[in-house]
Amino acid sequence: MDGRQATPRYRGRFAPSPTGPLHFGSLLAAVGSFADARQQQGAWLVRIEDLDQQRCLPGADVSILKTLQAFGLCWDEPPSYQSQRTAYYEAALERLQRDQLCYPCACTRREIAALGLQGLEGPIYPGCCRAGLPPGRRGRSLRLRIDCGELSILDRIHGLSTQHLSSEVGDIVLRRADGFYAYQLAVVVDDGDQGITRVVRGADLLGSTQRQVYLQRCLGLPQPEYAHLPLMLGGDGRKLSKSLAAAPVDATDPLPALTQAWHLLGQRSLDAAPSRVDEFWQQAIPRWDLARVPLGPLKIAGSDPLPAAR
Ligand code: GLU
Numbered sequence: 001m002d003g004r005q006a007t008p009r010y011r012g013r014f015a016p017s018p019t020g021p022l023h024f025g026s027l028l029a030a031v032g033s034f035a036d037a038r039q040q041q042g043a044w045l046v047r048i049e050d051l052d053q054q055r056c057l058p059g060a061d062v063s064i065l066k067t068l069q070a071f072g073l074c075w076d077e078p079p080s081y082q083s084q085r086t087a088y089y090e091a092a093l094e095r096l097q098r099d100q101l102c103y104p105c106a107c108t109r110r111e112i113a114a115l116g117l118q119g120l121e122g123p124i125y126p127g128c129c130r131a132g133l134p135p136g137r138r139g140r141s142l143r144l145r146i147d148c149g150e151l152s153i154l155d156r157i158h159g160l161s162t163q164h165l166s167s168e169v170g171d172i173v174l175r176r177a178d179g180f181y182a183y184q185l186a187v188v189v190d191d192g193d194q195g196i197t198r199v200v201r202g203a204d205l206l207g208s209t210q211r212q213v214y215l216q217r218c219l220g221l222p223q224p225e226y227a228h229l230p231l232m233l234g235g236d237g238r239k240l241s242k243s244l245a246a247a248p249v250d251a252t253d254p255l256p257a258l259t260q261a262w263h264l265l266g267q268r269s270l271d272a273a274p275s276r277v278d279e280f281w282q283q284a285i286p287r288w289d290l291a292r293v294p295l296g297p298l299k300i301a302g303s304d305p306l307p308a309a310r
Contacts, residue, residue, distance in 0.1 A: 010042025011197050014073070015187070017049045018060035021248035022067040024257065025202065025232040031261045032229045033200035034073045035288040038281070045194055046079040051186055053083070070251040071258060072277035080194070082186050089181040092189045092219055093142060093174060101218050102174055104139025105129040117170070120163065120207055124170035140177035144215060146170065151210045156227040157293050158203070163210040172211055188212050192221035203228040203296060229265065230296020255280060266292040 014030045016022065022030070037044040046068065048061045065079060096102040106129055117124040125143065133139055148165040155161050163169060174185040191199065191212075206228040216223050234246070249257045254277050263269070268287050274280040 008195065008197055010037055010040045011045065011195050012037035012042055012200060013045040013047055013191070013194065013196050014068075015047040015049050015190075015201070016064050017052075018056050018064060020057050020060055022064045023246045024249055024261070025246065026064075027071070027249050027257060028232060028261050028264060029200070029202045029229055030068060030071070030073050031258065032227075032265055032293070035265075035267075035285060036198065036200050036227065036290060038285045039288040042197075043076040044073075045077050045196075046075040047190055047194070048079055048081045049183065049186070051082045051180055051183065053180075067249060067251040070277070071249075071254045072281050080190070082181075082190065085186070085190065085193075086181060088189050088193060089175075089186055092185060093181075096144065096174070096218060097142075099218070100145070102142050102144050103129060104133060105141045105143045105171075105173075106133050106137035106139055108140070108177075119170055120168045124168070125172075127171065130171065141173045142175040143171040144174050144211075144218070146172065146211070146214060148214055151214060153209050153213055153226055155206065155209070156198075156225060156290055157230075158206060158228055158295065161206060161209070163207070165210055165214055169211055184208065184211055184215060188215045188219065188221065191224055192216065192219065196224050198225040198227065200227045200229065203231045227290060227293075230294055230298045232264075233297045233299050264298050266294045268292070 012033050014033050016026055016030075034044050036042075046065070048064075050056045050061065061079075061081070068075070093102065105125070107125070111128075112123050112125060115123070115126045117126055128134065129137075129139075129143070130145065146165050146169065150162050150164050152160055152162040172184055173182050175181055190196075206226075209226055209228075213223055255274065258277065258280055262284060267284070267289065270280070270283040270287070272283070274283060
């Protein structure tokens with residue numbers, strides 16, 4: 001041993017929510033995270049984020065996995081399902097409770113909204129139950145006690161991104177009143193357990209990253225690197241989910257969508273037009289360059305020409 005710590009092997013992941021078939025916006029995240037992992041000889045994992053059963057569509061997980069395969073996006077370990085990992089989320093909560101880093105909260109959404117403290121993403125919890133439940137009230141949810149000023153992350157695409165967690169976000173819910181574990185808890189536990197070293201995902205989650213990093217610190221987990229890919233907007237400038245571009249991608253004809261995703265991610269064209277997905281990836285992986293990915297947001301409409309690569 002020469003005393004140097006070996007750098008852990010790159011491990012990336014794609015974590016779709018099975019709320020419907022894979023659409024173009026998700027394909028973009030899958031392509032970016034896969035190419036980035038493969039270009040660095042890393043492992044690429046798929047995690048089905050099916051915690052919120054009310055939002056999940058039966059069969060959507062199978063449909064997403066089949067579509068990923070048709071696009072040549074092959075995972076290295078069996079896909080994991082968050083619904084089967086609740087014991088790990090519970091263990092993390094117990095640890096946080098033991099360390100007095102989370103507390104039961106009796107407040108309803110309506111009560112919190114009525115106090116009108118608006119944060120970066122919805123109302124900020126005003127702290128009513130922080131020092132203990134008010135007499136006669138029953139704990140509904142569990143909240144993380146966030147005592148943190150500015151927290152910065154260095155995103156590999158967006159650069160430095162800073163939030164004042166206590167004043168801009170506030171104490172977040174880790175287990176909801178309906179008993180479901182919150183995404184923020186599950187994603188942190190899973191990224192930690194799966195040894196994820198770099199998270200490449202959509203920029204809609206850039207603003208969640210600081211609270212995830214805070215939670216990693218509370219749980220003594222290592223911090224992965226982050227790269228947030230540009231968000232897709234429909235041609236009409238609306239969120240992709242509300243536009244035509246949210247239509248499922250065609251698993252029977254993957255090359256046009258793959259090529260379009262590649263260009264939208266700012267990547268250099270391939271030398272020869274591939275006729276199969278394995279040929280596409282053979283040429284594409286060595287060319288992948290995270291530094292070329294645009295900040296976005298990207299606009300897409302069915303009739304749009306491909307944007308020129310940088
Ligand atoms: N499940 C989230 C989504 O489908 C992604 C979460 C993540 O990558 O951290 O948008």
